[in-house]
């Protein structure tokens with residue numbers, strides 16, 4: 001059962017943490033600094049490094065990494081960090097010079113997609129053979145990035161290597177469950193509507209992983225402008241296939257997507273904007289969408305819902321359950337594949353009594 005493995009991992013992890021605390025108290029008192037270009041990578045580093053690192057995310061919420069030029073402060077942050085992570089595959093096109101300069105000074109600098117590139121055939125390209133950098137859209141692909149971060153931190157701080165690997169393993173379990181949710185959610189969309197039309201080509205890995213036909217108005221980098229013909233072709237596609245919804249992205253201007261909606265309307269086909277997706281940047285720091293899991297959950301749930309799929313109210317995130325007569329904490333926990341302790345923790349329950357009709361939060365761990 002996955003829960004048992006997870007609990008075991010957590011215990012091991014806790015034990016390792018306590019052991020490390022007693023042996024090297026200085027390491028806890030003084031965390032090192034890890035810098036990461038985009039939020040999705042900063043999130044992995046936070047998950048894997050835990051309290052051992054102070055993580056500095058360079059490119060913020062709603063900001064497009066393809067066009068991002070590093071500021072003076074970014075250069076300082078990258079230069080003064082102890083270890084640096086970036087995506088690679090030309091995502092951070094305008095940061096390449098700084099990253100190269102930092103690496104030349106002997107600092108550990110890692111591209112999280114490096115291992116993926118070594119596995120021939122995984123990385124996607126466009127017609128002009130440019131690499132598609134949006135690997136995080138396939139959760140299985142991002143799990144490989146978690147491995148890269150764990151290996152890098154283990155090499156950087158070998159004393160705590162086991163701790164990094166244990167944390168990476170626990171996070172990978174959560175991502176594996178998210179991957180299963182994404183597959184199920186997308187599969188619930190009627191087959192003839194399983195088409196994702198967005199502002200730029202950020203979703204090809206998602207399309208390949210979860211069987212979704214993906215079309216972006218702009219190419220894999222937002223540097224390329226969309227032509228009038230690109231828009232016209234997509235409008236015809238929407239009309240002919242009676243696609244009900246198109247999507248905007250938080251880090252890209254929405255004018256091209258609005259042009260699609262108006263173009264389809266002029267031809268008598270009503271298409272709605274199905275929601276705002278997180279393509280190349282996560283949501284607000286501190287919010288659920290400000291985590292990688294929340295970002296993917298939001299995207300998958302929004303897409304599935306707008307295109308006629310069936311997803312739970314809370315998506316992959318915490319769900320609700322109304323207590324029925326005869327229910328016990330054990331029966332509810334068993335039915336949702338979680339432990340009684342997890343159920344009680346999610347609802348701040350001290351005792352074992354629950355009332356019929358009471359609403360309980362069901363954590364999806």
Ligand SMILES: [Zn+2]
Pocket residue numbers: 066134200201202220221222279280
């Ligand atoms: Zn992009």
